[in-house]
Amino acid sequence: MSSGADSSAAGGAGGTPMNPSDVKGTKQGNGGAGGTVGVFTWWADGSEKLGLDQLTRLFGEMYPNDKFQNLAVAGGAGSNAKAKLASDLQAGNPPDTFQGHAGAELTDYINAGQIEPVNDVIDGLGGEKVFPKDLLDRLTVDGKIYSVPSNIHRANVVWVNNDVLTKAGIDPKKAPTDIKSWIADLDKVKASGIATPLSIGGTWTQVELFETVLISDLGPDAYSGLFDGSTKWDDPKVKTAIDDYAKLLTYANKAADGDDWPPATDMVIEGKAGYNVMGDWAVAEFTSKGKKDGVDYSYWAVPGQEGVYDFLADSFTLPKGAPNPGGTKDWLNTIGSKEGQTAFNLAKGSIPARTDISADIFPPYQQWAMGEFKKDKIVSSIAHGAAVPVAWLTAIQQATSKFMSTRDTGAFQSDLVNAASDALGG
Ligand code: BGC
Numbered sequence: 155m156s157s158g159a160d161s162s163a164a165g166g167a168g169g170t171p172m173n174p175s176d177v178k179g180t181k182q183g184n185g186g187a188g189g190t191v192g193v194f195t196w197w198a199d200g201s202e203k204l205g206l207d208q209l210t211r212l213f214g215e216m217y218p219n220d221k222f223q224n225l226a227v228a229g230g231a232g233s234n235a236k237a238k239l240a241s242d243l244q245a246g247n248p249p250d251t252f253q254g255h256a257g258a259e260l261t262d263y264i265n266a267g268q269i270e271p272v273n274d275v276i277d278g279l280g281g282e283k284v285f286p287k288d289l290l291d292r293l294t295v296d297g298k299i300y301s302v303p304s305n306i307h308r309a310n311v312v313w314v315n316n317d318v319l320t321k322a323g324i325d326p327k328k329a330p331t332d333i334k335s336w337i338a339d340l341d342k343v344k345a346s347g348i349a350t351p352l353s354i355g356g357t358w359t360q361v362e363l364f365e366t367v368l369i370s371d372l373g374p375d376a377y378s379g380l381f382d383g384s385t386k387w388d389d390p391k392v393k394t395a396i397d398d399y400a401k402l403l404t405y406a407n408k409a410a411d412g413d414d415w416p417p418a419t420d421m422v423i424e425g426k427a428g429y430n431v432m433g434d435w436a437v438a439e440f441t442s443k444g445k446k447d448g449v450d451y452s453y454w455a456v457p458g459q460e461g462v463y464d465f466l467a468d469s470f471t472l473p474k475g476a477p478n479p480g481g482t483k484d485w486l487n488t489i490g491s492k493e494g495q496t497a498f499n500l501a502k503g504s505i506p507a508r509t510d511i512s513a514d515i516f517p518p519y520q521q522w523a524m525g526e527f528k529k530d531k532i533v534s535s536i537a538h539g540a541a542v543p544v545a546w547l548t549a550i551q552q553a554t555s556k557f558m559s560t561r562d563t564g565a566f567q568s569d570l571v572n573a574a575s576d577a578l579g580g
Contacts, residue, residue, distance in 0.1 A: 171516055172500060173500075174208045177208075177497035178493070179212040179213075179491075180216065181215070181218060186216075186481065187220060187478065187481045187484055189220065189221065189478045189480075190223050190477075191213075192477070192478075193250065193485060195226045196233075201439045205501040206224075209497070211497075212494050216491070217484040220481045227239075230355070231358040243266070248268070249473065251472065251482045251485050254469055255469070257466075257540035259547075260292070262543045269472060269474060279487065279490040283510075292467070300471065301472075303467045306467045306504055307504045308464060308465065308523055309365070309366070309464040309537065310366045310459055312329070312431050314454075315422045315423070315427070319339075331458070337401055340428075343405075343429075348427065350407040351405045351427060351429060352406045352431075354418055355414055356410060356413035357558070359537075361536060362535070365535060365536040365541075367395045367456075369458075371391050372391045376389075378534070381534070382578075387571045388567065388571050396567055400557075407421065415436075419439045420439070447519060461531060462530055462533060464533055464535050465540060466539065470489055492508060492510065496515070500517075505520050536550060546574070546577035552569075553573060556569065
């Protein structure tokens with residue numbers, strides 16, 4: 155397979171990053187199975203759609219016989235898409251392929267018998283030689299691999315407006331050491347005249363913010379223990395995290411349950427907020443609005459978790475009963491290829507799941523993230539399906555949404571305790 159993904163093809167460290175549209179696909183075999191391939195995602199608009207567009211273009215170049223059909227349902231983190239998908243699958247009306255998160259969320263579909271193994275596709279792409287083993291483990295049950303990963307995202311990133319912080323007397327490039335010192339900086343930003351120093355979006359973005367506070371206050375090992383019962387949700391450190399989270403919300407804008415993520419990130423882009431905790435799809439938003447890394451904005455791991463990578467990965471499935479399984483495999487081969495992962499991740503802000511793509515052709519953010527992913531401790535994101543199955547996540551979302559209006563810390567903790575005991579049977 156030809157590759158536009160070699161570092162010799164572009165840039166080089168510190169040079170100009172490669173342009174995603176310069177990655178070219180070559181026709182595979184006789185050009186694909188033919189027919190329509192319905193691809194279900196939540197990358198419906200904005201910078202996320204730009205990433206999907208790169209995949210679509212390459213799919214057309216590699217498999218010209220196939221016709222891409224966009225089945226995207228808008229709403230970040232699949233907030234609307236997952237419900238529609240669940241009812242389509244229930245009704246025996248699956249798309250040809252759908253986006254799912256590696257980890258617990260995928261096991262929901264596996265346990266329900268809704269997706270087929272794709273070991274042949276993974277093996278054809280290079281298996282463990284090109285995908286990290288611990289990522290493949292998160293896609294595997296009983297030796298069967300159930301999806302093809304397209305990318306790896308990091309959820310625990312703070313995005314910073316350089317001007318806003320500088321005016322408040324804070325060095326935007328220096329991360330505070332812990333949540334308490336971050337709170338001291340939030341006070342400074344507020345005192346400088348910014349009414350909402352921290353921007354938030356709807357419920358899932360709040361869950362993401364809360365999970366990062368849990369990581370800081372519990373540490374990565376105890377945080378990971380929350381999902382297998384070895385850390386109890388009534389632990390005093392969970393109470394500390396809830397108190398810190400409650401305090402952080404006092405610096406935030408008002409948000410309704412369904413508010414999406416781009417307006418929250420845009421508040422930082424436009425200087426209406428100093429900080430936004432958001433997965434690294436945010437970098438694509440900064441780029442698409444013409445903002446310059448290090449000049450207009452900075453980023454660091456959420457305070458107190460230097461060396462911890464709060465991980466999630468998008469991956470694509472072969473649903474049982476997919477109308478065009480041959481076309482599905484063509485799509486899976488596209489997103490799993492070196493070309494597909496290069497063009498997609500350049501546009502999306504994530505890093506390739508494949509390990510054989512050079513960091514040199516990526517912009518500075520992804521170069522940083524690729525370096526961190528190799529050395530950091532990896533934990534799983536709650537908000538993005540890696541740590542907990544859909545039913546448990548739904549209960550956590552309901553508790554988080556309720557807390558947003560009541561701010562009752564005791565009730566929040568007991569709702570979280572109940573959600574865990576329903577899920578773990580404790
Ligand atoms: C997905 C990302 C997406 C983000 C916001 C996450 O759950 O994994 O691909 O950009 O949600 O929609």
